[in-house]
Each structure stands twice: as structure tokens, then as C-alpha cells.
Amino acid sequence: MSQVTNILLCGVGGQGVLLASEVLALVAAEEKAEVKQTEVHGVAQRGGSVVSHLRFGDKVYSPTVRTGTGDILVAFERLEAVRYGHYVKPGGLMLINDVEVMPGQIGDYKPYPSGIIEFLGNKGFALQSIPATAKAKELGNPRVSSLIILGALSAHLDLSAKAWEAVIKRRIPAKLLDVNLKAFQAGVEIGKSMAQAAAAGA
Amino acid sequence: MTLPSPGQRILMAGNNAIAQGAYEAGVYFASGYPGTPSTEVLEIISQYSDIRAQWGANEKVAFDEAMGVAMSGKRALCSMKYVGLNVAADSFMVFPFAGTVGGFVVISADDPGMYSSQNEQDNRYFARLAQVPMIEPSDPQEAKDYLKLAFELSEQFSTPVLYRTSMRVSHSKGMVTVGERTESVSDKKFVKDVPNWVVPIFAKSLRAKLDAKIARITEFVESYPYNRIEDGSGKIGIITSGASYTYAKEIFPDAPVFKLALTYPLPKQKILDFCAQHEQVYVIEELEPFMEEQIRAWGVGNIVGKDRLPRTGEFSADVLAKAFFEEEPVTDFAGEFDIIARPPQLCPGCPHRGAYLALKKAGVLVTGDIGCYTLGALPPLGAMHTSFCMGASIGNAFGFEIGGTEKVAAVIGDSTFIHGGIPPLIDVVYNGGNTTTLILDNRTTGMTGHQEHPATGLTLKGQEAPRLDLVGLVKAIGVEHVQVADPFNQKEMYASVKEALDHNGPSVIITNRPCIFARGEKTRPKTPYVINEDKCTQCGACQRIGCPGVLPGEQPRIDEVTCTGCSLCAQACKFDAIGLKGDA
Numbered sequence: 001m002s003q004v005t006n007i008l009l010c011g012v013g014g015q016g017v018l019l020a021s022e023v024l025a026l027v028a029a030e031e032k033a034e035v036k037q038t039e040v041h042g043v044a045q046r047g048g049s050v051v052s053h054l055r056f057g058d059k060v061y062s063p064t065v066r067t068g069t070g071d072i073l074v075a076f077e078r079l080e081a082v083r084y085g086h087y088v089k090p091g092g093l094m095l096i097n098d099v100e101v102m103p104g105q106i107g108d109y110k111p112y113p114s115g116i117i118e119f120l121g122n123k124g125f126a127l128q129s130i131p132a133t134a135k136a137k138e139l140g141n142p143r144v145s146s147l148i149i150l151g152a153l154s155a156h157l158d159l160s161a162k163a164w165e166a167v168i169k170r171r172i173p174a175k176l177l178d179v180n181l182k183a184f185q186a187g188v189e190i191g192k193s194m195a196q197a198a199a200a201g202a
Numbered sequence: 203m204t205l206p207s208p209g210q211r212i213l214m215a216g217n218n219a220i221a222q223g224a225y226e227a228g229v230y231f232a233s234g235y236p237g238t239p240s241t242e243v244l245e246i247i248s249q250y251s252d253i254r255a256q257w258g259a260n261e262k263v264a265f266d267e268a269m270g271v272a273m274s275g276k277r278a279l280c281s282m283k284y285v286g287l288n289v290a291a292d293s294f295m296v297f298p299f300a301g302t303v304g305g306f307v308v309i310s311a312d313d314p315g316m317y318s319s320q321n322e323q324d325n326r327y328f329a330r331l332a333q334v335p336m337i338e339p340s341d342p343q344e345a346k347d348y349l350k351l352a353f354e355l356s357e358q359f360s361t362p363v364l365y366r367t368s369m370r371v372s373h374s375k376g377m378v379t380v381g382e383r384t385e386s387v388s389d390k391k392f393v394k395d396v397p398n399w400v401v402p403i404f405a406k407s408l409r410a411k412l413d414a415k416i417a418r419i420t421e422f423v424e425s426y427p428y429n430r431i432e433d434g435s436g437k438i439g440i441i442t443s444g445a446s447y448t449y450a451k452e453i454f455p456d457a458p459v460f461k462l463a464l465t466y467p468l469p470k471q472k473i474l475d476f477c478a479q480h481e482q483v484y485v486i487e488e489l490e491p492f493m494e495e496q497i498r499a500w501g502v503g504n505i506v507g508k509d510r511l512p513r514t515g516e517f518s519a520d521v522l523a524k525a526f527f528e529e530e531p532v533t534d535f536a537g538e539f540d541i542i543a544r545p546p547q548l549c550p551g552c553p554h555r556g557a558y559l560a561l562k563k564a565g566v567l568v569t570g571d572i573g574c575y576t577l578g579a580l581p582p583l584g585a586m587h588t589s590f591c592m593g594a595s596i597g598n599a600f601g602f603e604i605g606g607t608e609k610v611a612a613v614i615g616d617s618t619f620i621h622g623g624i625p626p627l628i629d630v631v632y633n634g635g636n637t638t639t640l641i642l643d644n645r646t647t648g649m650t651g652h653q654e655h656p657a658t659g660l661t662l663k664g665q666e667a668p669r670l671d672l673v674g675l676v677k678a679i680g681v682e683h684v685q686v687a688d689p690f691n692q693k694e695m696y697a698s699v700k701e702a703l704d705h706n707g708p709s710v711i712i713t714n715r716p717c718i719f720a721r722g723e724k725t726r727p728k729t730p731y732v733i734n735e736d737k738c739t740q741c742g743a744c745q746r747i748g749c750p751g752v753l754p755g756e757q758p759r760i761d762e763v764t765c766t767g768c769s770l771c772a773q774a775c776k777f778d779a780i781g782l783k784g785d786a
Contacts, residue, residue, distance in 0.1 A: 012544065025375055029213040036341075037213075038374040040317075047750050047764075049544045061451040063341075063374035066519045068532035083541050086532045103544045104750035106581045110542050111755075119539055 004057035005157070006065040010084045011076025012101045013048045016146030020074075021052035023150060023171055028056040030163040036063035047104050051084050074153055076132075076146065077101045078116050085120055093126045095152055097145065099133040128152070128194045135186055141176075144183035151187015155195050161188075203249040208382040216372040219342040220281075220309065220365075221246035223349030228386035229253050230276035230304075233264035235621065236650035237283030238318040239369040240311035244281050245653070248662045252383060257653060257662045260592070260621040261286035265293045265308070272306035272362075273399075277353055277386040279365075281309040284325045285591065289622070294362070295332050299401045299408040301360035301415070303390050305353035312368040314445075314488045315516030318649075320572065320591060322514060324489035329364045329466035333416045335423075336364040336466040338444040342376040348463055351428060355464075357388060359419055364466075368488065370445040370516065420467040429469055431476065434458035439480035441473065441493060441505075445517065450486045452519040453526065468496055477502045484526070488517045548577050550751030551766025553715030554642050556689025557613070558585040559747060559770065560696040561640070566609040566703060567602060571595040571623075573615040574648040574717075582748045586613060593622020600626065600635045609703055611638040617647040617655040620670065624679070630708045631680040638702045638709045642689075643672060644717035652719050660721070676710045683709035690715055692773045718766055729782050730765035731772055733758060737779035744771040744780060 011017040025037040035056040053065045070088040075081035075096045130152045136145035172180045220243050232255040234244040248255040258264025261282045271278035287310045313319040329336035337352045339345040352363040397404045434457045442450045443462040460476045477483045485494040485507040494507035510525045520531040558578040562585040570589035579586035599612035614623045619641050630637045647653040654660040659669030683705045687698040702709035744752050751765040772780040
């Protein structure tokens, strides 16, 4: 079978997961023969768990990724990385935004779980922590963290910088374009330094 | 909207592709009622200026309008979620007796897995029940292309066509090559012909005509080119359609596949031949054994279907791998790690919360309806006790009352009330009920993503329309005790509920705060509330109102970003510890 790249993006409703998957799907559409993208969620509302499946390559049939076959999982929130971790192939890559969003709870109160990174590391996944929320604050707009995350992801995909730029320019409103392009570039730098660190470590 | 240029290959969701297909097919009129996963079809069609598009008050009304347009000779479509077809079924079952003049396509979006639905229902049976041909796309490109086929079929045989999509087809994006619009050139006009169009009087002869028509279509489908056989190798053949096709191709990439576009009526001889050519044939279809039962009834013995595949839930490549190769999917990590859920809750600032807090305090039995407000059934609110389908709340409440329950209230949203709540309210008045009805008027169709309706004063295309006066309507029905109440004022809201329940005779309360997402509604407060931790006794009363903006934990805190300043938490606090930011 022809090579298909399987990517999952997950997070909490309102974090920009859907915008990011739309941008990624459009970039892939610029350069790949086929792209399929779909979201899996229950009743959608603010604060709920969101996961988007994205597959691209020469020929793609199913829009959903099989469990244990994801090449990359991009988690906009730490707990969501565990929730959808089983979709990632053994030793696969997880990019995890360094942020915790406390779940709204009904019934008995549970504190936010600790030890997520250790747990996933022990499972054998390759982990990269992305300080996107902190970096976005530094850039003066907390809403651009999804573009920072995409920038970091771009370091791991064979999609050209030209295509990324073209789609971001097309998709992001003019008055927010500058800061979003900056955010994407900051993400690219983070992704590059992470990849170098990982290579040096190996 | 800027139209994509013909020949362009662009990324589109299935529902967008259906809308583009409607444009290209020269559709003149489109109607529907919002319902996941179908809603976007009409929302996107409304952006094409060549198509007149409108929301109906409910699916039956939308259907009847589209039917009228089609009878007048123009191409019309009607779009709804699968349960919507239950509402429109009366017309859907009878229209085929007469047939159509212009092309008429009914889009029904199923929801295998019930991601956003109250039941799991395979609407393919509706095609067989009504003797209406059915087309099923499997991806966005087909979603666009097949819609044109559906209109051609409809006009060729003067029949409505059921266009059955599912959540995964409607809500997946894929590459679509777009084409240009071809204006429908049908010169057929409605001709007054009582024996054809006045169905009840001439039903017997029309019934025979319908049988003859479906026989002709059955013959026609034997050579329908869009039911295609994809060659392959091996002894096992696959028969499939819709989203199931995409999973089958992942799991059996080399097998010969009979991929059906037109799944009712089935091409009997072609299927018999296909089955005869293979040692074993897997019939891969989501939900019910719709094709399988028919094929088995023809005496075919070498097929495998629901004896291995589940008949409930959504399919995936994992589901097929488990069914055919006993390959277990990778299980989630919940067994090894405490993955706290993110349960659905009413949004911070949702006006429904105030209505439920008052109902809970009143300790009344609440019959509910379909909408965001169904979440009021969950803890900590727990103030709704039944919910089934659109418009059931009021009739159910009246029934409980007749059955001996003393204090009962129906809760229904504004759009749902217009959809199916008016006849039961008439019934309460007519048959001497005492039922209390709360119309939670948040000035939008919330759950499906904020669509307009007659009481918002805007149309699908965003144009101003006469705003339905709910108070006047309810009074005209004959309800004498009608109150408009502010759900953000707990004293007032509770007093209204108490008064309505004590009233001897039917009563209605209409709440008056908009959804936090309602278009053009700028009345909501904006300053967030904060907790003064010196005054706070950590009693947890503010957390028991079930607002995601009041964060969990021993020391409650308010999330300033999501707090809309509705003040319900402050009203719940007995220690005056919650105040507006800046005041506290």
C-alpha cells in the first residue's frame, strides 16, 4: 500500500484544535494527492475534549486513523495526550503543549493528574514538550499558541514552508496575520531546536 | 461567497460538497431544519445566491415546501438529520404515490454511533418502506457528484430520491474537484390532473402505478454504471456502500469490491452473479443488515455479514480488523492512568442554568426536550427527568398530570417549541390541563450551532423577518397565565415557577436571556465575578450550580476568561463572598 501519514491533533474545545487541523489539512492539500480529515467528538461545547484525525498521501480511504498507527500526536493540552495516546504507533512522536486545563467535573472532585509525561515516556513514545502557551504570551496574544504548535509540527512533516505560508495568509484574517506568521515562525524554531536536541541525545 | 472555479480541486467537508453539488445540479430551492450531522448542508447552500434556501419550522413543513417547488417543475431538495425524516415521514411516504415533476431529493444524515443523537436508526429502511430509490455517497467527492445523479434519477422516473449520508461522510473533509452550475432545463410543468395529485381519493390506482414504477427502476439499476465492481484478487468478494466502503478498502485493499452507489432497489442479478463468482462474499454495511437481508432472501448462502460485524455503533478500519481477523484494537490507557473525563456541561453564562436552579428548588418533575438544555438532567443540576424527541416534553407533562403526578413542568427551547411544541400546548388548553410549560427562549437554535428561526427575527440568509411573538402566540392558544421571567434573577425566576405551579389552569413561563453565542444579542453582562477568599467559607454552594466557570477544588475560584458575569454563583453564595471584579 502507498505511504499514508497519520496525524492526530487533540485538546480542549476553545484551544484552536479545529483551526489548526484545518490549516494543516489545507497545507497538505497544496502538496499531496489526497487528504482526509475528520473530528471525533461527542456533544460539542466549550471545554470538551476534541480530537481531529488527519491522513494524507497518494491514496487515502478512511478518514479515521487506526489505533496504534498514528505517526504523530499533537496535544494542545497535556491530559488529552493520554486520552488519545493509544492511537499512536509504538515509539511514535507526541508533541505536547506545556499546559494543563482542569476538566470541569460533575460528581466527586479529582485533582489534575500528575505524572503524565513520565507515564507516556515509559510507554516508549518520543515526547517533545512545546512551550506554546508561554511563547504566545510572550508574543502578546495568547490565541496564537495553535500556530506555534503547527510551526513545531512542521519540522516533522515534508510540507514546504511556501505551502504553510500561503495557507496561513489565506486562512488568517489580515489584521491578525502578522502575529500569526510570527507565531508560526517561533514554532518552527522550537521544532528545529527540539529535533536537534533529540538527535544529539540519541 | 467567492465560488471556486470549475476544475479546481479543493478541500471540502461532505456537507460542503453536497451544497456545491446542489449548486452544480442547478437546484432552485433548498429547505430543511437544523440537526447534526446535516445542518451545514443548508447553511452552506444559503451562501450560493442562485439557490433560494430557507429553514422550515420543522422537517415536515420544510419537506412540504420543497415538494411544492418540485411539483411546480423546479429542482428542490430538503435536508435534515435522520430523525427529521420521522417528522417528515407522513409526506415522504405519500409523495411517491404521485411522483414528482421537477427533481426532488431528500437528504437524510444518519448518525451511527449516536455522537449527537437520541437513537440509532438506519434510514435506509425508509427507502424500502416508501419505495423510493436511494443513493449513498462514501466521501466528499461522491457527496458532490452523486447529488447530481440523484436529481437525474428523480427526473427520469418522476420519483423523490432519498440521499442517505452519515456523520462520517458529512463531517469528513477530502479533496473535491468542482464543476460549473448547469441550470436545470426541465420544461415539465405541473398539469392539473386530479387522479394523480389528489392521492387519498385515487390511492388504489396510484399504488399499482408505484409498484410498476419501482419494478422499472429495479430493472434500470441492473445496468447502473455507478454501482461499480472494482477488480481484485482472492476468493473473497466485498459488497459495500457509503462510509463502510472506505474502511473496507483499508482492510481488504486487494479484494474485488462491488461498491454500490444506488442501494435501493438493489441490482439483484448483478449481486447474484458477483456472489456466484466468489467463494465467500462479505457484506460490509454499518448499522442494520439492510442489503444482507435482501441478499439472503434471494437464497444466497455464501455471504458473511452481521454474523461477524456489529449492528450498532460506527464502523472503522479497527472494527473490521477485529471482526474478520480477530485483531484487537489498541485499548486506551484508562486502565493504567486516571484520565479524568471532560463531561458536557451548560456553558458559563448559559441562561438555562437559572431556569433549572429554580425548577430544582421547586422539587418538581420535569419532562424535557431536545436541545442544549437536555444537559440540565446531569448533576449537579439534575433538574430534568425525561427527554425523548423534538416536542415531546409538553404532551409528556400533560400525560404525567393525567397519570396522577401533581407537580410537573415541561421544559422546551424556543426553536423546539416552534418545531413541535405548539400542537401539544393547544391540547393542554383544549383538554383542560394544568400543565406548566417553560419555554427557554435563548433566541437561537443552540445545540446545532446557532441557527436562526422564526422567533429570532432573521432568516437563514441573515435577512430580517417578522419576529414571531411567543407571548402573543401562547396567549392566542388560550393560556391565560403567561409570565416572562429573567433566569439570572433567581428570586424572580423561582417566584414565577412557584406561581405557575400553583396556578389552577395551564401556565407558561418564557425566559428572556439569550444564548451567550446568539447573533446580535449584546444585552449580556460582561464584567466577570471574583471570589473574595477572606469571606469564602468553602461551602461549595457556588460549585453546585454546575458552571464550568466556577473551577473545582477545595477553594473555589472563578475563571475570569470564561465568566460572563451572569451572577448566578453570587446569588448562590450565602456569605457575600462573590462580587463583580473591582467591587469584591
